[in-house]
Amino acid sequence: MNVRHDPDRAARPLAAVLLEAATSRLAFGLVSFALPLYAHHLGMSLAAIGLLLSTNAAVAVVLKPVMGALIDRVGVRRAHVVAVLLRTVVLVALVVATSPVHLFLARSLHGVSIAMRDPASATVLAALGGKQAVARRFAWFQTVKSVTSSGGQFLSGIVLTLATGDHRVVFAIAAVLSGLPLLVVLVGLRGALVDGLRLPQPARRTPMPRDLRRVLLPYAGLGAMMTGTAYLMSNLLPVLAVEHMGLAPAAASSLYLVKTVVGFTGPVWGWLSDRVGVRLVLGVRGLGNALSSIVWLLFPSLAGLMVGRALDDVGKAAFAPAWGATMAEVADLDPARRARTLAWLGSAENAGEMAGPVVAGAVWATFGLPALLVLRAALAVATELYALALARRAARRPSAPVGVSGSGEVGPAARLVAPTAVVDR
Template sequence: MRRPGPLCALVCEGFSSRLAFGLLSFAVPLYARELGMSIAEIGLVVSLESIVAILLKPALGRLVDRAGLRRSLLIGLVLRSIIGLGYVLATLPWQLYAIESIHGASDAVRDPAVNALIAENGGKKAAASAFAWYQTAKTTAGAAGKSIAGVLLTWTAGTFDLTFAVAFALSLLPALPVLLLVPRDSAVAHPVPAVETNGASRGPAPPATRPAVARYAGFGFLVAGTSSMLTSLFPILATEYAHLTPAQAGALYLVTPALAFTGPLWGWLVDRGSRSLVLAVRSIANAGSALIYLFAPSLAGIWIGTSLDDLGKAAYRPAWGSLMADISSQDPSGRGRTMGYLTAGEDAGGAVAPLLASLLWTGFGVPAALLGRVGLALVTEAYAMWLAHRAAGAPSGSG
């Protein structure tokens, strides 16, 4: 059953948390540079959050199920809020590494909990729309957060304390709507039925089937990897390959929030139409944008390619969220564990694919990196077709 109140609280959480993350993602590299850290050290600091989250999500996903989804989300919000205060106090490089490790741990608790709550409260026939609104809020807030960070740093003449303090407040702010609107864990728990023999209970029975988490985590790895393969290299692609000015390249980022608002439309199409069709749109967009970048390296070409790329990303999140909801519903008492594995696979793809793109770029040039993305999109679509075939041929009720 769809629960509008809890969903509103979760969308608010996504917006506020991502707004805080946008501030930090803009300010932290600059702050690390001010502390005298090298580019390589800054890269490690920025990546450490994802590395820790990927390693911890499978294990902490199980703890999320035991502690409860609402309680785990609140714990994750408190941990994430501490990060903002930590940056205010940090004066040494090793302290940044410690703070980013805590950030990764908070994501490892928060992400499985919030995804499981969206799946539970979104309703079976509207899960994609719920994930679409959540992702739209996050995407819009992320872009706004980076802009606000730039304004705050300019206003304070490069003093970072105010920016970090605002990030702390924004991270903690959504705890209130979560406390007020998301039902307590006991109210939405999914008890596992007991096995009875001759009228006597023998304790909880395991689910009839376990979702095939590993193969779908692999799919998340490929989808997220294809989507994020060129993200970190895009400014260089736009300025050095397409010869745009920094101002022109920066203006292209304004496309992302605008196209993010197509997410609810894609969610509606997934809920009432075809999830496979929307996932195919994502593959076409990823491959098509790379080919446009390759053959039309101009302002118009990069703008069209960026728009197509962002459109594919807007379509991907509702379809992937709906798929995660279906998979986790096969084992309701273990939603957190399932979401932990699925989001860890997604995070791993987002971390590995940019590294692959940089190696292809360095070793063989820009065309190799772009064609590599096309190849990865084709592999992802082939994998999706294989998953669909496996699901069609599986016995009823199996994952």
Template structure:
């Protein structure tokens, strides 16, 4: 029987106990639920918005509500998970997500659909950063890259499978069916987290002044990996929305460009666990992962900008997927390794806020420049942004620095 440290007071782990390795499958499921819910509902409602009584303006508001809730609430719930422990925040968030999805089952019209989407985002804002904090607290320090890679892989599968499965459910059923499936998924995951994930004792916290919080938020050990994560998230957001638009402009069939988006998500899911293991084995340093990942993203956007074609969009999808998968688990492992354990929730929530910001900025850069002087120039403009991210990533240490108390 394996011997593993038991989570408790004073750090990530304390006294030894003869238990099996950490049961993280429910946490992976929580990551899948938030990604599947975000993309699956967005794609389904986008395709059926007229039948659901949504104008284009209402559709835009509907799609934004999930992200707005996450932008506002993720740091709040991350800090709450530090105070009361991640598990109750995860379970509570999943229950709110299920209740919100239930509104979508029975509610009709713009108001009820918008309320369902807003509350789904609020629920995800709770269990997403808390799940990341739980992963960081439950696993051995030397294996954080591996486990964050697995966690990110399951989220990637949710992002990739959400639109496809959502479209199939709507095709053979209805949008209400899809909301119903999310109710079941969230409740089952909540029960699994409550039963299988061991309680994580909240750690004693030092009172943080505003000056301490500002210093922590601007410390390079936090700020640089968050910028790197934001570049990756921005790339995913831009390619997901803009590759089909580019395909329409240059005569690529919609099915082909949509398939390229799926290749992007699947590539990211497959590569993340590998990158995490290489990092844990000492073969992929933090700085190298950040530089290589952002450089691959820049190359992906340059390929599409210089030679927009069906071949180019698939090359871009592979490059960006591999790049984002390389930087993501390593950046999260770095954040977990440089954050005092009693502040992991707040750090993960703030890091997720950075990713959400990137997710919004990426499409704005490509779409804004593209609408002014042409979509290929929009992709070129984001390549420049990604190269700036590469310069920032070059300031990351080759190895994870010890955690700071500030």
């Protein structure tokens, strides 16, 4: 067996990635609930808050392809270490922030850390442990992130209530949590298996192979559409619950307990993706987005918010493993460029994450909340139609499926589409 596909030898680096994800998402779960409320406290408009929440994604969109190339050359361990340090600096900066300008600067630096950390984590998940369980690895990764993030969001409301609205207390706790996984990364991401992810590189300025580019672009568009639809409401839910429905922060933060429970379904969706195929599982995401929008539109109450949140989180739990498996298969076309390929796909996701809150804030401020929810449902349906068209177009191609990797294993993404041929480098 190829050691890279040996689950026992891959256990330590995979565990390090999961533990780092858990602590970082717990920290930023605290921030994601408190930050829009603090921005509102500083007098920022809904449109400005939406722009603030998208700033880190905007920076990540620009930098991820560059960082992906850097990770291919220097390795995932160094990238993780730098990302943890930068992230902690961001949270310390939020503690002392007193103006919208400070918030935007901190959010921009967070984007730099995301651009380094995400491709490095995805590279470990995609390349180590075998192709037959790749969706399950991404499922556990997403489950850990989802559960700890929602736990942080719930705790944030409690801390804000106990601290009588002092947002700096929340940011200080998050800063301490963010620095904790540094030792985990230093110890866990080392050894021959991790070092082996850094392969001989093509000459600098060598263009991406045409076949890989032809595969990559349609998937990047799909990722952007899926995350953009999801983020039309996610980051603005605290504002909806607290400022427009009059709920106390502690009551509003109870929404994120739903995410904690639903997040545990992730491994089930990962198993289905590996065993049945990603096409079916990806369809659950669009259904969850559309139904949650309808529920929030028709039932503007705490109960309605919770039911809609549950439907939305089911879709997200299903999306993560299926999309992770698809990214891994595309990246396996050119292992020497694995981090770069994953970075491009991740950059497309961040583009959707960036556009979602901006569009949501503008539509809400201009046309009202009902128009935003109707738009979100319509975009969810349109995204699923695009995914179906992409799958049918790929199925008509006679060339070899991307799911056949260099190891001879057939990956789960081959059951969704067959995106052109293996790259000829």
